[in-house]
Amino acid sequence: MDLRAGDRVALLVPGSPAYPRLVVALLRHGVFPVPMDPSLTSHERARLLADLEPTLVIDDPGGVDSLLAEVPAASGPPLGRPIHVTSGTTGRPKGVWSGLLGPADAAALAAEERDLWDFGPGDVNLVLSPLHHSAPLRFATGTLLAGGRVVVGEPPGFDPARVTAAIASERPTTMFCVPAHLQRLFAHWDDVGVPDLSCFRLVAHAGAACPPSLKQRLVELFPDASTWEFYGSTEGQFTACRSEEWQQRPGTVGRARPGRTISVDDDGTIWCVVPSFARFSYLDAPEKTAAAWRETDAGPAFTVGDLGRMDEDGYVYLDGRREDLVISGGVNVYPAEVEAVLTEADGVLDVAVFGVDDDRWGQRVCAAVVGSASPDALEAFARERLAPAKRPKQYYRLEELPRTATGKVRRLDLPGLVG
Template sequence: MHNHGLGSWMAKRRLKSPDTTALVYGDGSVMTYRQLADGADRVSALLWGRGIRKGDRVAYLGENSPEFLEVLFGAVQLGAVFVPVNTRLAPPEIAHVLGDSGARALIHDPEFAARLEPVLEGLDVPHVIQTGEGTAERPGLARIVRTTTAGHADAQVTLDDAAAIVYTSGTTGRSKGAVLSHQNLTWVALNCIVDYDVVSTDVALMISPLFHVASLGMGALPVILKGGTLVLEKGFDAGRALALIQRHSVTMLSGVPTTYQLLADHPDWATTDISSLAKLTCGGSAVPNRILNAYEQRGLSFSQGYGMTETSPGATALSPEMTRTKQGSVGLPHFFTDVRIADEHGAMVPRGTVGEIEISGPNVFPGYHGLTDATAAAFTADGWFRSGDLGYLDSDGYLYISDRLKDMIISGGENIYPAEVENVISDLDGISGVAVIGVPDDQWGEVPWAIVTLRDGASVTTDQVRAHLDGKLARYKLPKNVVVVDELPRTASGKVRKADLRARFAG
């Protein structure tokens, strides 16, 4: 084969485990690896027939489904670049992703058609196809591929070629497209197989959306690489998730602390048979003691970790047996990844000293799409990725996170960059200054608050600010509270001292 990237995976899975269940979805429908591979082939042939070639971007806007994976693998078979779009984005944000990536094809679930109408009017996306059957006048993906002759396109693809562009919330107000190569996604899958002991008999319940790089890179891809089974869920409902764990003897589950809290708080928690569960991974923020206790009472412990889109996303992992011994740590570097700590001058610091976390390994991305300066700034002179986060390594090499240089807020596993929210709030009449910070929240880990100053005679309410932002930003980015202050604390250079605001409002 000439395709040495993800585009070869389906053909090899069809050869090695054709009749193994690859996917369980909906009300229990099943798809084998042969069927998944055949579906990817038909999508590949469809895209080829529409003129999609190596390097072209194919965007997907939809929930977890077989079509998501068929389009992903169909696109990379051609050497095309897959662009997953967060379904929670507002129209202007979707427009930015499609326009910035230069998507030549967009495949989307029907329920997003109305949201896409104003977006597509101002963009040149030559090929737009809905999933499902569609109509005779406007056939959907399922109807089209039934009449498409499957043919595996063996494109010339190397591990260094781009496989996906995943958009991150921008620290300067615009999201950046992180280019992930075939190497990045292959090695992060291998890291998970090594450090989480993924095996071919694993059954993973995918309750997190596949458009998130954590769900895709550290959930779906390792399981597919090993020939295991994915149970795809379009959304998260705690009662349904518990029922699926019992019904399908789920062995693997990934989520954020909120996910696990909602499961443990559900009335069916105590009576559901979860004895099959063996591997729980959690990211986004530290797991609180009460959640650890609830799962330990059922004989379960967590693998916790740290990473970001730019590391595909895994950088470190804390093994379950060290959850209590190293509580508060995000673990050791993944097997094929290295982590070091540097001071503000780039010099390495001793163990126990706080500095910027820097990461190296084949899972680290090559750069941001179309942003040469941002890419250069993201790496050290010797090629290590600068995370923008502060932390330290203890005497045993375990990483602890101290603070976020970029002021990022993580709410229910979703990354929120304050600058993006602040830019839109600033457009509201009467606002003279704004700073968005994260405030601890029992359910979501933390939630955004907006601290604002007003022009003379102006007034504003939380509802007014949220209404102004609604439709411009994803709803999870909307401040849960707006506080009016006389002035914002600033440095001599005029920069807002967010540490002071966090100490006052989030302490």
């Protein structure tokens, strides 16, 4: 293997069973995989690769197996995290860099995930999402490091029938998903019947707001105490929450993970103090790195601009992202708050709220809706539940919302789709 510690390897290939094994093998040598979306256009690839400056680019699926065969066998924990590229839904994508870790920090990094999710040699992780995203890759590599097995059910796209078959044949014990996966799985199971889910000990979801009715069905279908939600980002992890806690405190995403301290500014910005092994910078973007971090009495804290609140017991509730903020007539409107209301209306399967330019108000609040609900019915529903500034002024019906592979709405695409 003609690679050295600190080198970067761009992975522009679909997920496969070898993919997470290669990630672990490289990181054990201090070589940093850069997982990237294989569907990027040539223009997007060229721009990102110029920024990331990888030593090696793998853009052929066979290259994963070939490189894996060349990597010398090694044991021990990964010496860092993969360099994930942020999704770019709110701006130019940025590489998130953890640095090359020393032995103590490397061991702590591996132990944190293992201890939180209780990964062990008997685990079988079913992968539903593309492995170039941080959460599914983190669950897969955590499983491998604990001696477990990974089943990749993602390529060439999420298929609820294929996932259902994999549950029956592979009997997975863990699964990470996003609410969009659950919606499609449950709709499929309504048609064909619910499979035997008793094999699962852990089903974790994140990546987008989960409608309460969907979450409740998740809890009802899967084994007791097996379902979790967590709140995090490409940059780092904030909270973890058992569904039983959510049932007691509807809307919460949980309390700070072990080893972290969360605080919320007067303006609602969420900050998180993390251990040394969980710190990061943005590659070649010192001004963005500086904006993301600040010193506190508890240590360095970072933010990704998310807004929320925290109750007296430390439970966090999200209100939205600052980049999603709609300012209409001088009033701040947070799409997440409006979406949480509209998603409970009859005939709404999915909804995304966004702002469009308005000569009078600066921006006006609009909603893209998937489902059969009429604009009149939605207006009446919102009138009962939302203050005037928060009520969408226009409703647009779409067959589906534009989403990233991890289920996040590409909110900046919506004005062009409905205009």
